[in-house]
Structures are given as C-alpha cells and as structure tokens.
Amino acid sequence: MSPSCSPVTVRSATRRPARRAVACAGVLLASVTTLVSLGALHAPPAAAATDTPAAAEAHTPEAASPAAPGAQPHSGAARVTAAVLDLDGTDPEPVVRGDDTPYDTASIVKLDILAALLLQAQDAGRHLTAQERALAAPMIQHSDNAAANTLWREIGLAPGLEAANKRLGLTATKGGPGGKWGLTRTTASDQIRLLRAVFDDGLTPQSGTAALTEASRGYIRTLMSRVAADQSWGVSAASGSGAALKNGWLQRNTTDLWDVNSVGRITAGGHRYLVAVLSDGSATMGQGVSLVEKTAKAAVASAAARA
DSSP states (O other): OOOOOOOOOOSOGGGHHHHHHHHHHHHHHHHHHHHTGGGOOOOOHHHHTTTOGGGOOOOSHHHHSOOOTTOOOOOSOOEEEEEEEETTSSOOSOEEESOOOOEEOGGGHHHHHHHHHHHHHHHTTOOOOHHHHHHHHHHHHSOOHHHHHHHHHHTTHHHHHHHHHHHHTOOSOBOOSTTOGGGOEEOHHHHHHHHHHHHOTTOOTTTSOOOSOHHHHHHHHHHHHTOOGGGOOSGGGGOSSOOEEEEEEEEOTTTSOEEEEEEEEEEETTEEEEEEEEEEEESSHHHHHHHHHHHHHHHHHHHHHHO
C-alpha cells in the first residue's frame, strides 16, 4: 500500500507547504528503503553492542518490515546453545552446552554461502572470478548484505546451499525460503561441522569431509581472520590470541527480539578451538552479544577442563 502523508502542524502558515513536502518525502523515502532492504547496507554491529536497534541486519523483508499487526513481544527468556571442539584434543566430538536445536542463522550463513560458492567453482575447475572475490571479501569481513544477496542467488539459493552442505558433512541445516538467506536454520553442532570443513587439517575422506581444497580453505580462513574491527565480538571474547570468526544478528519482526550468533576458530591456553554459539530471544542486540560472549567463555573453559 502506498504511504499517505497526514497534515503537518506548523506555526507559520507561509511555511506549511515546504514542511509538508519534507514530511511526505521522508515517508516516501522510508517506504522505498523498506522495499529495497534486501540490497541495503546497514550500520555495523559495533553500535549494536550499545543496544542500537538501527544496527540490525535487515537482510530479509522479514527483518526489515514492521511487526505484524497484533504481534506481541515474546516474554520468555533468551535461549542459547554452544558447541566447542578442541582441535588439539583427543575427543573427535564437540562439547555441547544447551539444547542442540535449530536457530536462525542470520549472517553466519555467509560463511556457508562462501563455502558453497567455492565448491561450485572447484567443480567447474576454476578459481573465483574477480567479481566473486569482490563480493566474497566484504560479505565476510564487513557482513555486507548486498554481496550476500548476489552470491546467494549465484549458488542457487537454498537448494544450492543444501547440496554443498551435504558434501561438507552438515546434517541439520535448512536454507531460508526464497531470498531470505538470513532465515536459514541450523544447529550449533552443524556449525562445528562447517568449521571443521574449513579449519580441521586432520580431516580425510574417511574421517570426515575434505570437500574443500586447501586453497579454498585458506581463502576462507584469511577472510575470517581479517574481519573489520566492528565485527570483532562474539566467540573471540574467549580467545587468548588471534581469532577467525563470522557473526550474525537479526531482529525478528514477529517478536521484536534478537537472534545473535557467532562462530569461528579461537586459540586459548595453547589449544585451538572451534566454537559456535547460537542464541535467540534477547530483548536487545547488546544483551544478545553479552549472552553469546559469556556463553563462549564458559563453553571454552568447560572444554579446556576436559583436556
């Protein structure tokens, strides 16, 4: 429905037309912004850590549109699940804290999109094109939504993602509908499987998936190790040194609550860990970030105690 402009009360009648025109223009601009939100870039999450709603990743119409009429904020507590795998330990299975049930991915799916793109390029016997690299880098390092929109379409949407995931060893990840890549659903354990496909040098065709070539794995690791400063939160809070990560955040219009996720490889106490922390139901972005970081620290400490 086209937006309508209601009269604007002003003190001077001679200035009324100008002020009303500005108001109408503002409403129209807001409407256009919503319609093109799939390709828009939004404020980075550094601001989100201070509970700034504008920092939401409106990477789907679901995230960008107003709450549905009659929708009520969810009153339940936020939930969180963490999975940690010690790459230098003896246990081949991750330690999971919380219920290992599906969550919205938000932007952590961008890592999966890049892995799928690289697999498809490998199958075609080629390297990524200059244009693909120009999209992949900001997608991972700056969480660029417009780049993700383009590459999501290029890999073939959800079917392309799921075909790649089957080869990467994922078993519980379902691609989002249509262009809504941020509504892909995944589990913490599945995110560890994806991280292993990138970071676990001990994988073989017999012990796990080795679908990505060393060059492809190195490319992903490099991008994840060089995320922008405003993206350096999440599982990196549990790291004693350099981390490689991808974060995601999304405010759901049906509840006004936040999905906040973080996945990556960290180093702590001389061990390398793969860490995935997924959460939803936080009242603010900042609360979600705090929950993810607190959980990451506790999960890594627990895994270290088992070593």
